[in-house]
Amino acid sequence: MFAKRQTERISDKTPSPSKDNRPAPVAASVIGLSKRFGKSSVLENINFHVAEGELLVLLGASGSGKTTILRIIAGLEDPDTGSVILHHKDVSDLPARERGVGVIFQSYALFPKMTVEKNIGYGLRIRKRKRKEIKATVNELISLVQLEEHRKKYPSQLSGGQQQRVAIARTLAYKPDVLLFDEPFGALDAQTRTHLRREIRRLLKKVNVPSIFITHDQEEALELGDRIAVLNVGHIEQIGTPHEVYNHPATEYVATFLGAANILSGNLRGNTFEMGAAKLPVRADPARFREGQAVKLVFRPEDVVLSHSGDLPVGYYCLAKGVVEEASFAGAYERVSLRLDLSGADSCETPTSQFYLTTETPESAATSKPIIANLSKAVASGVRVKSGDRVTVGLNSYTLLPDRGR
Amino acid sequence: MSTVISTMRHVRGFDFARPLSIGMLIFMMLPLVFLPLASIFLFGTNKGLASFWAALSAPEAIFALKLSLATSFWATVFNVIFGLFAAYVLSRHNFWGRNALIVTISLPTAIPTAVAGFALLLLWGPYGTLGRFLSPHGIQIMFTGGAIILANIFVTFPLAFGVIKPVFDTMSRSLEEASATMGATRIQTFWHVTLPSLRGAIVSGALLTFARAVGEFGSTILVSGNLAGRTQTAPLYIFAKFNEGQIEAANAIAIVLALFSFLIFSVLFVARDWFDVD
Numbered sequence: 183m184f185a186k187r188q189t190e191r192i193s194d195k196t197p198s199p200s201k202d203n204r205p206a207p208v209a210a211s212v213i214g215l216s217k218r219f220g221k222s223s224v225l226e227n228i229n230f231h232v233a234e235g236e237l238l239v240l241l242g243a244s245g246s247g248k249t250t251i252l253r254i255i256a257g258l259e260d261p262d263t264g265s266v267i268l269h270h271k272d273v274s275d276l277p278a279r280e281r282g283v284g285v286i287f288q289s290y291a292l293f294p295k296m297t298v299e300k301n302i303g304y305g306l307r308i309r310k311r312k313r314k315e316i317k318a319t320v321n322e323l324i325s326l327v328q329l330e331e332h333r334k335k336y337p338s339q340l341s342g343g344q345q346q347r348v349a350i351a352r353t354l355a356y357k358p359d360v361l362l363f364d365e366p367f368g369a370l371d372a373q374t375r376t377h378l379r380r381e382i383r384r385l386l387k388k389v390n391v392p393s394i395f396i397t398h399d400q401e402e403a404l405e406l407g408d409r410i411a412v413l414n415v416g417h418i419e420q421i422g423t424p425h426e427v428y429n430h431p432a433t434e435y436v437a438t439f440l441g442a443a444n445i446l447s448g449n450l451r452g453n454t455f456e457m458g459a460a461k462l463p464v465r466a467d468p469a470r471f472r473e474g475q476a477v478k479l480v481f482r483p484e485d486v487v488l489s490h491s492g493d494l495p496v497g498y499y500c501l502a503k504g505v506v507e508e509a510s511f512a513g514a515y516e517r518v519s520l521r522l523d524l525s526g527a528d529s530c531e532t533p534t535s536q537f538y539l540t541t542e543t544p545e546s547a548a549t550s551k552p553i554i555a556n557l558s559k560a561v562a563s564g565v566r567v568k569s570g571d572r573v574t575v576g577l578n579s580y581t582l583l584p585d586r587g588r
Numbered sequence: 589m590s591t592v593i594s595t596m597r598h599v600r601g602f603d604f605a606r607p608l609s610i611g612m613l614i615f616m617m618l619p620l621v622f623l624p625l626a627s628i629f630l631f632g633t634n635k636g637l638a639s640f641w642a643a644l645s646a647p648e649a650i651f652a653l654k655l656s657l658a659t660s661f662w663a664t665v666f667n668v669i670f671g672l673f674a675a676y677v678l679s680r681h682n683f684w685g686r687n688a689l690i691v692t693i694s695l696p697t698a699i700p701t702a703v704a705g706f707a708l709l710l711l712w713g714p715y716g717t718l719g720r721f722l723s724p725h726g727i728q729i730m731f732t733g734g735a736i737i738l739a740n741i742f743v744t745f746p747l748a749f750g751v752i753k754p755v756f757d758t759m760s761r762s763l764e765e766a767s768a769t770m771g772a773t774r775i776q777t778f779w780h781v782t783l784p785s786l787r788g789a790i791v792s793g794a795l796l797t798f799a800r801a802v803g804e805f806g807s808t809i810l811v812s813g814n815l816a817g818r819t820q821t822a823p824l825y826i827f828a829k830f831n832e833g834q835i836e837a838a839n840a841i842a843i844v845l846a847l848f849s850f851l852i853f854s855v856l857f858v859a860r861d862w863f864d865v866d
Contacts, residue, residue, distance in 0.1 A: 256765075256769050257768075257769070258765050258768070258769070277768075278765070278768040278769050279768050279769070279770075279771045279772060279773060280771075281769070282771070283769060284769070284770075285765070285766065285769045287762045287765070287766055288762075289760065289762060291760065291762040291763050291765070291766035293763065293766075293767075293780075293781055293784075294763075294785065295784035295785060295787075296784075304767070304770055304772075304780070305770040305771055308770060308771045308772045308776055308780075309771055352770070353769075353770070356770065356771060
């Protein structure tokens with residue numbers, strides 16, 4: 183397992199997610215979207231595309247502009263510049279009703295005076311389809327979303343999950359070019375969310391309609407998306423598979439937004455990251471990095487191993503020695519906070535002494551750096567650590583970023 | 589419409605304040621509301637049903653009732669449609685002077701009805717600001733059924749609007765947006781999505797307007813000319829018969845109007861629940 187993970191190290195590019203090697207045709211794309219509200223810029227030059235059958239997640243905090251992007255694609259808002267292309271057709275100047283997109287609103291926006299059947303058939307009735315055809319489509323969709331026994335009910339008589347299925351079925355009825363989901367789990371409790379998100383992913387893969395899904399929940403994004411676009415105040419920080427954005431974040435923002443990350447500031451010396459006495463071999467792309475440059479090392483708490491003896495599992499590199507400050511049980515894993523010793527008094531090369539006495543002085547605080555390690559149950563039971571232990575800190579997966587702050 | 593009233597639990601044993609306060613409330617309402625209403629019915633029926641029917645079936649009485657219903661009906665139709673339109677515009681669009689417009693629409697309720705009737709006379713009367721241009725062409729608006737409708741429209745102007753606008757304000761925009769993304773035009777959206785949510789408000793707004801218009805007196809007496817059998821509405825008939833000393837004739841119509849308002853009031857009470865079931 184360890185050996186396998188090593189291959190995913192540093193700046194290796196992982197292959198494209200599609201199982202066969204030819205990429206799926208582009209179903210929808212936005213090109214150069216920008217928008218300002220008054221003096222503040224909401225979107226800056228947004229570009230991305232969604233492939234046929236793909237589920238793209240726009241992930242961002244509130245105020246990142248993700249809802250605005252969705253509304254622009256739907257035609258409910260106009261961009262200042264840029265265009266929206268749906269199936270090779272520029273729809274930028276078309277009103278919402280002529281775009282043929284399906285929007286699943288945050289509150290579902292089901293029509294309260296219509297039954298489930300009427301809600302689902304609405305798009306077809308508007309399109310003046312034959313009654314027989316409407317009935318057939320509605321029946322088909324009702325069984326697809328498994329609402330047979332609720333077909334005569336009104337939205338207020340349905341649970342949140344059922345309402346959501348109606349909202350999706352209602353848009354599928356008129357065969358939209360793309361489905362847009364506006365944080366549709368916002369109003370639900372945590373357990374229902376997890377359940378529904380899997381259900382929706384299954385459903386969307388079944389109907390194979392390209393979808394754009396916006397959320398502020400990184401866990402949701404990782405689980406739901408084929409690809410994730412991480413937004414930060416109006417621009418895209420990174421687009422990639424969940425694997426890419428999580429393991430190889432392109433920016434510090436992406437690294438910290440997608441879960442906990444340790445970040446160390448240091449310098450690049452040849453093929454080594456240096457921060458005081460802490461050293462780590464890196465493969466720095468000469469196109470992005472130059473010798474001696476200020477860099478940041480980013481790694482996840484779960485990619486850290488600790489060792490009393492100084493021996494690390496295969497594929498792990500020693501970063502430095504550290505002192506355990508606190509080890510706490512967090513259910514699925516054990517959370518350990520440490521201070522890396524950067525003084526150089528006791529480096530990776532020297533064996534660790536179990537009885538090394540540490541005294542926390544102001545000087546040592548300046549030459550030490552706090553990090554977090556999450557040890558899985560299996561690892562934690564092998565390496566029992568307690569507060570005050572001096573351990574070797576090993577890493578097997580980490581990312582190097584240019585430090586633009588210095 | 590059911591509300592749970594919690595009983596007072598902080599008092600031990602029999603709470604004397606309870607029957608006392610309820611009794612006092614009813615006692616206070618007795619001379620103010622109950623007795624006046626009761627006297628209409630007591631007086632109207634004390635000479636027997638035959639004389640009541642006779643008073644009611646007098647041609648002028650029947651005409652007055654019909655005129656009241658007809659003029660109120662048209663005023664209601666106009667004000668509901670207008671109220672719907674005004675509520676739509678004022679809750680969907682934000683523009684300079686919007687609040688001023690809302691206040692202006694609501695103003696007629698605060699104006700004394702006699703002033704309203706007088707104002708209409710000054711505008712449309714034979715020598716009025718606009719009326720004097722019409723009268724040479726033989727067009728006379730005042731002292732006709734049309735004048736009564738105009739007066740009714742004026743005094744009931746904000747009622748339907750006042751009921752419909754809050755519903756518009758609280759209605760989620762995303763319903764209309766959803767309809768648009770599903771391919772509907774503005775008109776289709778309004779007809780299939782917006783209007784059904786307004787049914788209850790429209791019905792109660794209409795009933796409120798109608799009830800108020802049927803009982804209108806102050807403005808009607810100025811603009812109608814009060815001609816028996818031609819422009820005399822039911823409230824004017826009551827007033828005229830009372831002045832002539834024909835108390836029974838006045839009373840018969842009064843009973844009909846009172847019953848009518850009871851009816852409308854009960855319908856109003858349940859209208860929301862009827863039409864807003866979902």
